[in-house]
Amino acid sequence: MLARKTLIHEWPRFLPAVIAVAFSGLLLLAQAALVLGIFGNAAVYVNGSRGDLWIGSPGTQSIDQGLPLSPEIEMPLRMDPGIAAVEPFYLRYAEWRSPETRGGMSVAVSGINVRPDGLLFSRVLPLDLRERLAEVGAIIVDRADLQKLRTRPGGQATLNGHPVRVVGVVNGLRALDGANVLASAETAQLISTPEEGSLPTYFVAEVRDRTQVAAVRERLSQHRSFGAYEVWTSEAFSRKTQLYWLLQTGAGAGVLFLAAVVFVAGAAITSQTLIAAIAGSMRAYATLKAMGVGVSALRNVVLQQALGVGLTGTALAAILCAALLAVAHNQNVPVRMTPFVALVCAALVMGIALISGLFAVRRVLREDPASLLR
Structure with a gap:
């Protein structure tokens, strides 16, 4: 009182x-x-997507460190009864050049499935913009990166020497460093280096029953006959990536x-x-x-x-x-x-x-x- x-x-x-x-x-x-x-x-790729499981190269500490995977790994994923959908994810690093820049800069290019039911970046990319990516060479960037990339909606540029066009902008795609660029899987493979070719960097899977995510992850982790890989839940992979950037950089x-x-x-x-x-x-x-x-x-x-x-x-x-x-x-x-x-x-x-x-x-x-x- x-x-x-x-x-x-x-x-x-x-x-x-x-x-x-x-x-x-x-x-x-x-x-x-x-x-x-x-x-x-740093984990916008994971947090902006609808997938429950991420499959990548063993020992990956952060999503930006993924190595090309064997396409054969997709087989056991699709055969598992607990998996509802599987998508390859093509993460490429390319040199960006626009008519207004003298030199180039490195950008991260995400090659995704552009169908309306696509898992990747479904929480960031509206359906109308996703459809625009079906055109080979079409890309989407974050609105905040337009000045950094010296471009605008409708602007022209090149990625590893291949011509591309900005068909739209979104919010929530900003990168920790550099810039993130969204493209179709076909466009990402077009700008890939010979070593990368058409090999995916990750596979993303959606589980039929969300209560069985841990069980499906454990079951998939036991397969090794189709190549070496590691399986993470989306929450674990996002946390792993953020902690790597926070504690080890x-x-x-x-x-x-x-x-x-x-x-x-x-x-x-x-x-x-x-x-x-x-x-x-x-x-x-x-x-x-x-x-x-x-x-x-x-x-x-x-x-x-x-x-x-x-x-x-x-x-x-x-x-x-x-x-x-x-x-x-x-x-x-x-x-x-x-x-x-x-x-x-x-x-x-x-x-x-x-x-x-x-x-x-x-x-x-x-x-x-x-x-x-x-």
Whole structure:
């Protein structure tokens, strides 16, 4: 009761602490959203598709590292009674040149099935745009990559020297590095190197009963007579790819280091501001202590104040972060947030607030009431 009344009637004194908590929470949420968005783009091939299982070369650590597979591997996939559909995926890296660029740049070309029931990129590619890819040489790029590729809808370019035309643009296809280009399987094979030829990089399979995905994966993993391959669920392959880019690349190490700096800086600012706000009531605490109020009661008052400041600041941070993410999406900035990550960030901010409250409690209990009441 006392803590709540103090927060309400003396809110100007606690306002800087609330703002500090909100600022710390906003930094943490924004950093987490950027990490999820940027490194989630590395697995856009998986997350943007409807397949349940991915079949690739053994030991593949990230989807961009896949090696050509034997076409014979498709046979046991289609023979399995638990498989409803199978599609080859042709992932090629090609040199992009447009009339407006002096040099070339490397792009990732995804050769997919262009039928309306296609599994690959079904969550990103509308049906009308998928149909346009049926023309050999037709490609689709992300809207945010138009400037990078120096092209436009209807623009002409070459991939490994073969002429292509941009027949449409989509959102949600942005690559972690370079650019992603969607094309038909025929176009991808046309621009392939002699070593790649018509060999697929992956096979994607849809399972009839989603509850049997693990069982089908285990069954397919036992076949070896048609060639060497490894089978992953879509969730596992997406997570594997994102963790590789986050933990085993220089880009990931840099982002994680920056996230740690942001967290430490936010924690320091928040704790000092909150301790200062609570210290402003030191005379009131000294009076209560002189009147015989117990240590546990004083501790509860201070921690309740810290909890109230933390909850208010966290709520404000959530509102500001939602607005910031909306602006970022509108500007094609790769950001993403999940409920679990949001709860983790909120728990961290609340932890900072409560730890700061404990430090304030130590100061309250250490001070001599007589010296404060002079």
